[in-house]
Amino acid sequence: MQLVFATNNLNKIKEVQALVPNHINLLSLKDIGCHEDIPETQNTITGNSIQKAAYIKTHYGHDCFADDTGLEVDALNGAPGVYSARYAGEQRDANDNMDKLLTELSTKTNRDAQFKTVITLQLNNKQHTFTGICEGEITTTKNGALGFGYDPIFKPKGFQQTFAEMDLSLKNSIGHRGKAILQLVHFLNS
Template sequence: MKLLVATQNKHKKQEIEAVLKKTFEVVSLADLSDDEVIDETGDTFFENALLKAKHYAKKHNMLTLADDSGLSIDYLNGAPGIYSARYSGGSDLDNLNLVLKEMAHATNRDAHFTCVLVLYDPRTNVYQTYQGKIYGWITHTAQGNHGFGYDPIFYVPELKQTLAELSPTHKNQISHRAIALQALKEAFR
């Protein structure tokens, strides 16, 4: 069964495909040469994921999975949150550096990643939602060469490593997105 993943982000597609490849044939917006970017006008991860899933499912008439995810930091009152991908207005590295700058004098460095997935079927207009979270804290400097986004500054205490220090295979077993994807996969068993 084909599944459209509503993203242009090749890293997200790879993470999703790694978990779901035995359940679905995964295609992305990039695979369909769809470079339309819709405004994420929701106030929550769920609202943004639903907005994207519904839009692209109807546009391409395909079962569609959309995710909205982000980093929430206690010291920053939950920021960057739903604005994680566009927090600085620049690149992933700009976002990461802005967080490090804002956290320079923080004593409470607790944070968590949230991923909300929405699976939308355009034939029935029915959707299902799945969520994953992972808890850790923000490091003082970037560490590791894997992953993307804020992975180099998100330390997982149980593993004694940042997400960027984990192999892609290991990350795809424990990340917030992996937890949500496993829940989706279980629902399709």
């Protein structure tokens, strides 16, 4: 089976490739010649995930899946949420995003947060969605050099290290994207 993962983010591809069974040939957007930015104009994480998967099916004809992920911080009423990637501006810089978030939380005592990933599978002209959530908290400083995005400041519930201090197999086993991908894989295997 061949499926397009609607991303050019090499970190996401690496994470997902480790979870997908060998019989699924995973292609990136680059592999199918998609070099434009896929629209993400919805106001929810689920909406963006659906929009991206539908775009690839409509414009390239491939069965695919797309994800959208957001970091939802309790003290900020769920922000940055759907705007997580561009929280500090259109340059989509992870350090800028983390710095802005840490500044906004500097006077807050509640640092509870969750990562939410929604994956939309577009297969045989039908859509299916899968949601993974990982609860945790925002640290006061950046820790670790692994991972990407907000990983250096997100500590999952029940752990003393951030995502950026965890190896990929541990992060995948407890993380939001891993949970959503495992639902996807279970669906594809059934």
